[in-house]
Amino acid sequence: MEDAAQAGPGPPAPWPVGPDTSLALNRMGSFDWDLDSGLLHMDEPALRVYDMPPEEYDGNPMVLAVRMPAEDRTSLDNRVTEALKGGASTYGFYFRVVHRDGTSRWAHTQGHIHRDPGGRPRRVIGIIRDATEELEQAAERLAWERERDRQTGVVEGTAAALAHAITVQDVTAVLSDPDGLGRLGAASLVLGIIEGGRVRVLAEGTPGSNVPDLEWTRVEDDYPISEVIRTMAPIYMTSAGEFEHRYPELWPYIRPLDVTSAAYLPLVAQARPIGALGLLYRHKDAFTPEERNLLLALSSGIAQSLQRAMLFDQEHDLAKDLQTAMLPRSLPQVPGVVVAARYRAASASRDIGGDWYDAVPLPGGRVGVMVGDVQGHDTPAAAVMGQLRIALRAYAAEGHSPATVMARASVFLCELDTDRFATCVYADVDTTTGAVRLVRAGHLAPMLRRADGQCHPLCGPVGLPLGLSAQFGELEYPVTTMELAPGETLLLCSDGLVERPGSDLDEGVEALARAVYEGPRELEKLADRLTEVMCVQTGGEDDVALLLLTREEGASPEPTRFLHQYVAPADPQALISARHQIREAVTAWGLPERTDEVELVVDELVTNALRHTDGGALLSLRLMADPRPRLRIEVQDRSSALPRRREPDYESTSGRGMLLVDRLADVWGVDARGTGKCVWSEFVVGRGSEK
Structure with a gap:
């Protein structure tokens, strides 16, 4: 215990040690301030905090005040005055003290206020100590906490942004966005994935940094992305010279970016590499262990998002190809009319849809056109769609009237023993006379574009959806007749072209009519324009089938x-x-x-x-x-x-x-x-x- 008391130089302290020795060994001093006389007694340890020799101090507080910055002196004076007048019994305050050599140190004072029976303050007795190390440790702890919060924010921010990424394009957009680079702290990045045994660069983080020659590389090439994919181990480079020495073939492309360091991270999912992420930095020459751990954690999250997006893209492409294979390979060339059609799969779904279109040459110079939609967005819906489209085509080609075509198709769908129903609109167009017979089975009304560009729906009676009409014995489909003049266009579409989340269907129809009016006259360009404009407005959340039929200008008006x-x-x-x-x-x-x-x-x-x-x-x-x-x-x-x-x-x-x-x-x-x-x-x- 005696040894424990000898923490500083000088003779051994008695046991138990006195308060003066305890305060001195802990760099603390005491003071006694007589408020009536204004004298402030400071012991030697207290004066040492102010770097004030005892012989130079005469008890006047103003001698000590000159050692404090003006703003700290004012703040301390306000704090003490507030405590004295407010009836408080104690106060505490941190302030700075400027030593003789010009250095600044932090000090802390704690005072206890003694009052007379009337509550008037008479003396303040307290301590004063050097708090520099304490605050430095607190600052370090605060900086560490801030850095930890920043790293947590980086991980959470990146994860939140990637949570909304559905496709590979979405993932690359999140990473290459300036905000994404800001989260990662990098000046530029490069993202590569493995496709067909080769490395494909999908994103580069700064405008103009794209290198066409390096868009496709081999896994065996001497590039950092290829190396981390092969080894599944990260690469950190902390100087431009190191980068140039290790990858001389790549360095000419990197030099203009003014890079001082780089981190290349493998993207590993389910124990196999799927790509790599390169982060390029300016004004950085080291990676701390915490930063390396953070980058590895980020790369793991990015790999999971990227793999999910790649699987989504693959399934979406497969569904889209399957859907497209079930649609007509080409549209028939029918004299007197021009036909154009488009199909666009839902952008936010990997499931296949049940939308379709078709055009069938009919006897006597006529053509039948249709657009339909089978309930649901899955493989069974697509299978039903394929069968139903073929049945409708066969019934139409046999020369049946539009009402009979719909009735037979409804019976066919009902007999498939499926719980699906379908909506459909079918038009029988006489290309010579322009006579049109329309039948709707629960489907959106077709639209007519006049020769002057004005467009409006062709409202008329509508029957039950296919399948339901046979189930309920309502197979009488009403027929709407009209005449399509030369230069006029008939528009058939599924509801995915006009339905917008949170909006009324009529608003979507009006928007489509405006797009038709403002669109190009040429039919193929109009079809492209409508699918582009309307899918942006609707968000692309549903499949879209569109068919346009225009009676050619110069078609003979003479009746057959x-x-x-x-x-x-x-x-x-x-x-x-x-x-x-x-x-x-x-x-x-x-x-x-x-x-x-x-x-x-x-x-x-x-x-x-x-x-x-x-x-x-x-x-x-x-x-x-x-x-x-x-x-x-x-x-x-x-x-x-x-x-x-x-x-x-x-x-x-x-x-x-x-x-x-x-x-x-x-x-x-x-x-x-x-x-x-x-x-x-x-x-x-x-x-x-x-x-």
């Missing part, structure tokens, strides 16, 4: 001429009457040069239908002016058996009918029509046959 005649079975007179009507119609239409050929072909086709089927035949004759004048003959029956052209010998008494049709008509063919078929042939008119 028709002739329809039903020929009953076992009625020779009906066939004779049909031949006479055909001859009269062809002559009246100004085509006498091909009257005999047309009459022979009609006779053969109708006779075949009556002879080889159980029912009658529906004969149609149509004069079509676009894209070239031609006469089209159609004979429909209820048999699915297809006619064949044979080469009979000279003794045969039959089999020459289709041979005759083939020789006389310019072109002929067979289309399925429901449970039956349609045999058709065409004659080019106005300039002779073109066989």
Whole structure:
């Protein structure tokens, strides 16, 4: 215990040590301030705090005050005055003392105020001590706490920013953003990922620092990113000379960035490298152990976000490719109209959607166009979409009316034994006359762009969605008819093009109408523009299917001429009457040069239908002016058996009918029509046959 008391120089202190010795050994002194006389007694340890020799101090407090900065002297005086007048019994204060050599040290005083029975302060007794080391330790602790908070903020800020990153592009945007560089404390960065066994640089953090030659490198190359990927160990370089010495081939690209140090960190996820992150610094020449630990923690979080984003991109691309594969590879070229279509998958979802579009050439110079949406965003929805689109296409190609096409498709979807329903809009467009028949199954109304650019919805009756109408026995779909004039455009789309979060659907439709009005006239450019503008407004949270059909300028306004005649079975007179009507119609239409050929072909086709089927035949004759004048003959029956052209010998008494049709008509063919078929042939008119 005696040894414990000998903490300083001089003779051994007695045990127990007195208070004066205890205060002196702890660099503390005491004072006694008589408020009535104004004298301030300071013992020798107290004067030592002020660097004041005892012989120079006469008890006047002003002698000590000159050793304090003015602002500290004023603050101390205010604190003491406040304590004396406020009735306090103690006070404490930290202040600075300037020693004789000009150095400044911190001191702390603690005073106890003695008052008389009336509460008047009479004396202040207290201590004064050197607090420099205490405050330095506190400052170091505060600096350490601030640095710890900063590091925590860096990790939390980066993690929060990456939490909203969905795609690889989002991750690179977070890291290369100036705010991201500020969080990381770097002047520039480079991010590379492994793709197909090579390293692809995705982001470089300063404008103009992109190096096309280094966009793709090999893992075996002598570059820092390649090295940390190979070794899965970080690389720290603390000088420009070290950087130049280790990577001389890369240094010419780094020199203009004025880099003084760099840290290259492997991005490892599930024990395998997926890339590397390089951070380049200016005015930095060392990495403390805490900084290295922080960078490794950041690289781990970045690797997890990057791997998640890469998986999202892969699944999104797979879903998009699958969806695209289920859509038409190309749109048909139909004379008299121009068709353009676009599909865009939801940008914020990896799931495949059920939106689709299609265009189907129809008999008689018509075209059927449709846009639909199967409920849900998953693989089953896409599978249902693929089957339903094919069914709709088949029903339309058979020549059914739009209402029948919808009704059959609804029954088909119901019989798939799925819990999905679908909305659809289908339009049957006569490219010659511009006549349009529209049917909606719970779908968004189509829109019409006039020749002057004005656009508005085509409101009309709407039926139940496909699947539901069959389930509830409501298969009667109302038909809306209109005329599409030359230069006008029909717009069909799914609701993903107009639905905006937090907004009314009508607002989205109005925005689409404005975009159409302000968009380009050329159809392909308009399709690109609409998907670009509207998907930005809607946020791209849903799939989008868009189809545009424009009736070409210069399409003949002259109406198509028709002739329809039903020929009953076992009625020779009906066939004779049909031949006479055909001859009269062809002559009246100004085509006498091909009257005999047309009459022979009609006779053969109708006779075949009556002879080889159980029912009658529906004969149609149509004069079509676009894209070239031609006469089209159609004979429909209820048999699915297809006619064949044979080469009979000279003794045969039959089999020459289709041979005759083939020789006389310019072109002929067979289309399925429901449970039956349609045999058709065409004659080019106005300039002779073109066989």
